Amino acid sequence: MTFGAWTSTFAQSNTAYGHDALESDTTGTLNSAFGEFALNANTSGSENTASGVQALDFNTTGQDNSAFGFEALESNSSGTGNSAFGYAALYNNTAGDNTASGAWALYGSYSCCNVGDGYRLSKTS
16 A cells, blocks of 8 residues: 555656555656555556546556546546546546546547536537
8 A cells, every 4th residue: 555655766746545556657747646546557647636446547648637536537548638527437538638527427438528517428529
């Protein structure tokens, strides 16, 4: 379990709290991960915030993402500038500049620039 300021050879100014949070980070900076497996696969992504079990779990290089909730933005690997609020919001997202609020909001895989607000909302452009 990681507590407090996360440090690695080149990564700086990261904070992790939770089992395997930010475990793979090597060069990413200014990340905050709170919860089991939050930002777990992140290697070089920077300026991400993940709060919740498996939030941004598979993010590796994505930057400027915010995920709040269990499995929020879980499948995002390189998408940038996304915001997800709620259980599994933007779960399968791989693109950038999407915003979802609500349980399962924009759960599927979408291209850029979608906004979804509501429980199980599939897509709004």
